[in-house]
Amino acid sequence: MGGGLLETNNQLERFTKDKRNKKIIYSILGILLVIGSITLYKTFAFYEEKKSFNILKGRIPDFGYDIKLLSVVVDDKKSESIPERGLYKTNVHCTNGTFGEWDYNNWNLVLNNVSSESKCNVEFTSGLSEEEYNKYIEAGKALHRNTYRGKDITSYYTDGSLYTRIANGSFEDIYVGDYINANDVTWLIADIDNYLNSGGEFKIHFLEKHHATIIPAVPLMNAPMNITNTTEGGYAGSKMATETLPSLIAEDGIIGKAFGNHVLEYRNILSNRINTTAINQTGEKQTGASDNWAWYTRKCDLMSEANVYGVNVTSSSYYDTGIDNRQYALFQLKPEFINSYNNNLFNCWLKDVSSRESFSYVTYYGYSGSGYASGRLEIRPRFLIG
Numbered sequence: 001m002g003g004g005l006l007e008t009n010n011q012l013e014r015f016t017k018d019k020r021n022k023k024i025i026y027s028i029l030g031i032l033l034v035i036g037s038i039t040l041y042k043t044f045a046f047y048e049e050k051k052s053f054n055i056l057k058g059r060i061p062d063f064g065y066d067i068k069l070l071s072v073v074v075d076d077k078k079s080e081s082i083p084e085r086g087l088y089k090t091n092v093h094c095t096n097g098t099f100g101e102w103d104y105n106n107w108n109l110v111l112n113n114v115s116s117e118s119k120c121n122v123e124f125t126s127g128l129s130e131e132e133y134n135k136y137i138e139a140g141k142a143l144h145r146n147t148y149r150g151k152d153i154t155s156y157y158t159d160g161s162l163y164t165r166i167a168n169g170s171f172e173d174i175y176v177g178d179y180i181n182a183n184d185v186t187w188l189i190a191d192i193d194n195y196l197n198s199g200g201e202f203k204i205h206f207l208e209k210h211h212a213t214i215i216p217a218v219p220l221m222n223a224p225m226n227i228t229n230t231t232e233g234g235y236a237g238s239k240m241a242t243e244t245l246p247s248l249i250a251e252d253g254i255i256g257k258a259f260g261n262h263v264l265e266y267r268n269i270l271s272n273r274i275n276t277t278a279i280n281q282t283g284e285k286q287t288g289a290s291d292n293w294a295w296y297t298r299k300c301d302l303m304s305e306a307n308v309y310g311v312n313v314t315s316s317s318y319y320d321t322g323i324d325n326r327q328y329a330l331f332q333l334k335p336e337f338i339n340s341y342n343n344n345l346f347n348c349w350l351k352d353v354s355s356r357e358s359f360s361y362v363t364y365y366g367y368s369g370s371g372y373a374s375g376r377l378e379i380r381p382r383f384l385i386g
Helices: 002-056 130-145 154-159 161-167 239-249 254-262 305-309 329-333
Strands: 068-074 088-094 099-103 108-112 119-126 179-182 185-192 212-216 221-223 266-279 287-298 348-353 358-362 368-372 377-379 383-385
Touching: 088 099, 099 119, 108 119, 130 185, 154 161, 154 179, 161 383, 185 254, 185 329, 239 254, 239 377, 254 383, 266 348, 287 348, 305 329, 305 348, 348 377
Parallel strands: 068 119
Antiparallel strands: 088 119, 099 108, 179 185, 185 212, 212 383, 221 377, 266 287, 348 358, 358 368
């Protein structure tokens, strides 16, 4: 009897212990199930959020971390991609003090005051007028012209999109100071659309094509302005304007090989005569000044003092300047590029007549020079592409 009772007690004890162990196991399994569910939910939510972020990947600047862009909405419908460039009104809503706006020129998102917790919704709505769209483009172009960036955009040159980005007037991802490596030369974007609607006796001759003004980062070669120390015939009659520069844009020239038929023609008014006895605007110590000009069809010219410095310094008269009366944005933003690039200093000719025997030039010392026409100084021409 005693043995039977002990055995019964032992069985009861084992049953109670098994029941307690099962409760512990079930509790652990329950906890694991809850943790697993939460993890799965968060993973899925992160994937969904990450997927939404990837929609805009490459359309926003790299901040060093993935901001949590939540949605893109096109005409009130959630979209898995940004719409192609078009006539859309845009609204950008961001959290945590982040400010966002849509860049119509680059067709991407611009963000300020970004943190890793920033969240943004981008909404596109059809119905923007072409007039309003063009206003956005013009406003964006002004930003590109007034921002120095210095990015290598050779890939756009290689795939041919460079010319599309210029010709359509958007200048998508093109800024002043950006550069192209072609034909063993580094070419700089010196300005954007700065000759638009200029260049001719009649409006039919105006330059109406969108364009980028290009200069080499460093001079291309050495050459004189004329064989002898004379400025007779002005800039238009110089050996530089009639022989040296045309050779650069020829099919086998340095510029011609790099840009071919994408080098644009334009009309420029150039000095073509001097008065050898006139006292010019630099003062009584300099005699000889340009006193006439005419319109010429051009593809390449030297820069003027005004293009470089923003003012005339050693130029003989206003006949030297013509439509080259505005400083290039590159030199406004990076004045050290006037006479240097990557610590390379240089002297280079300018198109202004300085006296009856000299032309203006940029010195590597930083001041404005006047040099004898037969001197061999460096050549840093400008041309337009589109």
